[in-house]
Amino acid sequence: MEAFGISPIAVPWKKAEGLARWLLPFLLFSCIFIPRVTIGSITGFYQVNLRMEDILLGILGIITLGGMISRKFSLEISSVEKAFLWFLIAAELSILNGLFFRTIDKPFLSLLYLLKWVEYFLVFVVTVRLFSGSERPDFFLRTFFLLGIAIALYGYWEHFFPAAKAVHPNYYRLFERPPFHGDANHIGGLLVLWMGFFTGLFLKTTDQRKQGLLLASLFFVFFPLVWTYS
Numbered sequence: 214m215e216a217f218g219i220s221p222i223a224v225p226w227k228k229a230e231g232l233a234r235w236l237l238p239f240l241l242f243s244c245i246f247i248p249r250v251t252i253g254s255i256t257g258f259y260q261v262n263l264r265m266e267d268i269l270l271g272i273l274g275i276i277t278l279g280g281m282i283s284r285k286f287s288l289e290i291s292s293v294e295k296a297f298l299w300f301l302i303a304a305e306l307s308i309l310n311g312l313f314f315r316t317i318d319k320p321f322l323s324l325l326y327l328l329k330w331v332e333y334f335l336v337f338v339v340t341v342r343l344f345s346g347s348e349r350p351d352f353f354l355r356t357f358f359l360l361g362i363a364i365a366l367y368g369y370w371e372h373f374f375p376a377a378k379a380v381h382p383n384y385y386r387l388f389e390r391p392p393f394h395g396d397a398n399h400i401g402g403l404l405v406l407w408m409g410f411f412t413g414l415f416l417k418t419t420d421q422r423k424q425g426l427l428l429a430s431l432f433f434v435f436f437p438l439v440w441t442y443s
Contacts, residue, residue, distance in 0.1 A: 226285060233276045233343055238356040240269045240336075245364060245400070248392040255322050272333050273339045286342040294341070297334045304330060361434055362408040364388075364400060368437025387441050401441040408434055 249262040281288035290298070304327055313319035344352065368387045376390050388400040408431055415427040 221314060224281070226280075227263055230280070230343070232283070233273055233339070234352075236269055236273055237340065237343065238353070239272070240266050240362070241356055243269060245360065245403075246367075246392055249394065255319060259322055261325065266330065270335050270339075274335050274433070277339045277342055278340065289339055291337075294334070294337055296437050297337060299339060301327070301330060302333060357407070358411065358430070361404065361411070362430065363402065365434045365437045368440060372437070372440050397441055402432060403439040404441065408438065 243265040247265040249264045251260050252263050253261045253262060277286065283286055290413065308317065308320070308323050308327060312320055317323055340353070364401055371387050371390075372385075375385055387398045388397045393400060409429055411431060415424060415431065418427070
């Protein structure tokens with residue numbers, strides 16, 4: 214391969230980088246549509262769940278670390294990452310302080326929460342490095358758009374073909390049954406964020422075709438949002 218000017222390390226790296234770029238949007242959809250698996254509980258009340266994003270973030274973290282070690286990715290820390298790092302350090306010091314003074318009654322649960330925040334931080338690290346020089350900066354924008362449409366489609370299906378009887382007359386909350394596990398409030402908040410984001414794009418764009426598409430999409434997502442809050 215070197216005779217053709219191709220490094221034997223470059224080929225698998227390109228494959229790994231391409232895999233990582235597609236795992237990121239899959240990670241976004243998996244947070245919503247792939248059920249979690251309960252692997253235990255703390256004090257019999259707090260469930261410990263394994264989610265698909267936990268596995269995907271591990272794979273993405275290994276690929277990103279390999280890229281940083283081989284200098285394929287920049288080692289520079291962005292301002293967002295610096296702020297997040299300070300937050301993680303403060304959270305870690307708070308937990309250590311609680312352990313030292315015995316003011317934390319569930320230290321393992323606190324460590325799991327900290328681990329989840331580390332995963333959120335890892336999302337920033339991976340995304341910034343994989344798409345810093347991308348020729349398609351709108352890749353995640355389109356993925357986020359499709360995520361909202363997919364959630365709304367599920368909402369319409371559940372509204373018109375409910376999977377269970379209403380607990381009270383005219384009361385049936387969407388996104389309470391699997392794969393959402395009672396996450397109606399979280400889904401509602403996500404839809405509010407989605408509508409606010411794309412309302413801004415609707416007001417900003419001058420392309421009439423995009424305006425029409427965004428306006429229709431906003432109306433389409435609005436009703437599942439309203440039904441989410443019963």
